Structure formats: C-alpha cells, structure tokens
Amino acid sequence: MKKIFMFLAAIGVMALSAQNAVAQDEQAAEPTATEAAAPAAEAETLDGPEEVPMHQALKTKFIEGGAGFMALVIACLILGLALCIERILYLGFSKTNTKKLLAKIEDALQNGGVAAATDVCRSTRGPVASIFTQALIRLADGQSLEEVEKSVVSYGGVEASKMEQNLSWISLFIAIAPSLGFLGTVIGMIQAFDAIMVAGDMSPAVVAGGMKVALITTVGGLIVAVILQIFFNYILSQVESLTIDMEDASISLMDILVKYQGK
Secondary structure (H helix, E strand, C coil), rough: HHHHHHHHHHHHHHHHHHHHHHHHHHHHHCCCHHHCCCCCCCEEEECCCCCCCCCHHHHHHHHHCHHEEEEEEEHHHHHHHHHHHHHHHHHHCCCCHHHHHHHHHHHHHCCCCCHHHHHHCCCCCCCEEEEEEHHHHHHHCCHHHHHHHHHHHHHHHHHHHHHHHEEEEEHHHHHHHHHHHHHHHHHHHHHHHHHHHCCCCCCCEEEEEEHHHHHHHHHHHHHHHHHHHHHHHHHHHHHHHHHHHHHHHHHHHHHHHHHHHHE
C-alpha cells in the first residue's frame, strides 16, 4: 500500500504541476481590451520583440511536433518520472543508521536476550531491520548460526529485489521515448515526400512542414530519454549503496550473534 500511495502521490504532483502550467498559458493567451486595440507595431520595444516564456515555447513546439506522437512521448516522461520519484522515496525511507541499530541490538541482547533484540528490529523501518528480524526470529527458534546466516543471505536477496522493483519499467520508458521520436521522424519524412508529390515541386517551403515535425519529435524523445536516464542511474547508485550497507551490517550482526552465543 505504501508503494501504491507513493506512486499515486507522485503522479498527482506532476498532474497538478501540468494543470498549473496550462492555466498560466490560458491566462497569458487572453488579451486585454487595451492590448487588442493597440497596433501591432507598438508590441515591440526598442530592444526588440518580447521574449516568449519557456513553457509557452514548449507548448508551441509540442503542437508543432504533432499532438499524437508528442503526447505519447510526454506520457513516457510522466510515467517514467512518477516511477522514478516512487523509487527515490522508497529508497529514502529504506535508509537506516546501521551502526546505531547494531549498537541497540547488542545492548538488547546483553540485557534482555533475543526477544528484546527482536523488538528493537521490529520497531525500526528499512530492509536492514527486516533482515535482522528474520535472523533473530530463527535464532529464537533454536536454529544454528549457520542456518541463521543462510536466512540472512536469502532474505537479503529478497530485500534487494524489492529495492529494484519498477526499474525495468523505467528502462522501458527510456527505450520507448526515443523510439517514438524516431517513428515521428519517419512519419514526418513521409509527409514531406507526400507534399512534394502533391505539389510537384521540391521547394523548401513544401518540405519544411514534414521535416519540422520529424526533427521536433526526435528531439522530444531524446530529451525524455536523457532525463529518465539521469534519474535511473541515480536510483541504481542508491540501490547499490543500500545493498553494500545491508551486506556490511549483516556481517556485523553475525559477529554479534557469534559473540552472544559464545557466552
């Protein structure tokens, strides 16, 4: 449920941002009565034409690139970013101060035994605490340290798999976005040749429309892929860091349990 909530929250934030951007575009597009009456020559200042806002320029390019293909590219961006944000939030909540946790477990083992140490792990969030909980439960059931170590390795693999969930979908959107852009490029070239065939002329004005659609869709797909690739690599680095932390903490836990059993 937490993963679903974080995913829906990420999509909601992005949808709200898009809605605010559209509202700003509509407000900027409504001319006042004074502006409508003013001549076009007075619209330019001494420094040159008025600068177009970035979001307005992006909206214009989106329309020029073709609403169909550009909408698919933007959908890849929105879904991919939503999954990236969900993974970043999940990994952020998965971080644990392992040194502090190990110190608490060692103190609990000395003062209250395995049951007290298990309660400490259950009250701590994160995959490291979950692995420790499984190890202590098996130790309390009378299993040997070898069996406990095997359970730590097995459950560590399960937790690592949980951290890597949805990464395949992100990589899919990274691959699909430029592919859609290239598909729009091919269709734009076809439109350009159709226009040449209808007009019977190969003048730049005839070809420009199809070529423009081709280039805009390609650029859009590549930009989306670059953005998602940056987030994807960041998530991979966080997963790798947490995995190393889990392995190091698991070794330290086994050392503590060996010391506890040797008393």
